Amino acid sequence: MHILVTGGAGYIGSHTVKELVKAGHQVTVLDNLSKGWRAAVTKARLVKGELTSQRLLCELLQTGKINAVMHFAASSLVG
Known part of the structure; x- marks a missing residue:
């Protein structure tokens, strides 16, 4: 199954992506990297962009x- 994970470079999303990949799924991550980390996405395709971009979302x-x-x-504050 091919799964799009929005916010997949953040803490919760990146852990979910790792488990999805481990389970054998193809994963594409959409993240603007404002709070996430590129290094957190190692086994999935990372698309840097805004979820609010209708053009990008439709294309994906x-x-x-x-x-x-x-x-x-x-966008959340923790701590």
Whole structure:
């Protein structure tokens, strides 16, 4: 299954991505890297961009053959 993970370079998203890859899924991460880390995404395709970009999102969904989306993108303060 090909899964798009938004916010996949953040803490929760990156751990989810690792488990999805370990389970044999193809994963594409969409993250603007404002709070996430490129180094957290090692085994999946990383697309740097904004979730609010309708053009980018449509392109990923239409040409990427995405089967599912997991949404973890957020602006939050922890601590």
